[in-house]
Amino acid sequence: MDGKHQLKEQELWEKYLAVTKELLKFINEEDIDTFLDLVDQRQRLMEMLQALPDHEYARSPEGIALRDSIKPMDMQIMHKARSWLNRSKRNNMTVRGYDSFGSVTGNMFSREY
Template sequence: MDGKHQLTEQELWKKYLAVTRDLLKFIDEEDIDTFLDLVDQRQRLMEMLQALPDHEYARSPEGVALRKKIEPMDMQIMYKARSWLNKSKRNNMTVKGYDSFGMASGNMFNREY
């Protein structure tokens, strides 16, 4: 062995659950930078889970129960992320609208008549 501790499937799923809970927390706080970092971490955990040769824990009653805890959180995360993204887009369009309005009216006031 190379001296590194290999995480078990159960440990990986528990970490996945913990990161999922944190995702909800940070999207609620609108801390998008931390949220995006956690999305990357969770993706790496999922890749590690998918690379395992056997998925015995995921099929066990405990694993099924854990995954059932994750499912509604995933739905909340997707809903809140979409909501945040739509709100950001609206805010961005509002700012652009004011910018173009300001430039047009600014040009009008800067003219010499």
């Protein structure tokens, strides 16, 4: 791999790291819309990395260290995203429960006696 491709690969990995840090920040803030936009950006970066002809930087000691620094953040992001999703599902079930309760009681109050 020539120096130009290696530099591009390194830049892509550094951007991937930066986006990963932002993902963690926005999932902590529960800013899900921004989080999902960043997930898309990170996916595009990964596709660009996979399309490179060689992965010399990723196999270098520096590249391995960078990827190793991403792994714990990925685990935190996955855990927090699952927690948020579970809370969201519970909240939706609660709201649906109130909605069905409201329609039943609403029908009782709208009857003429």
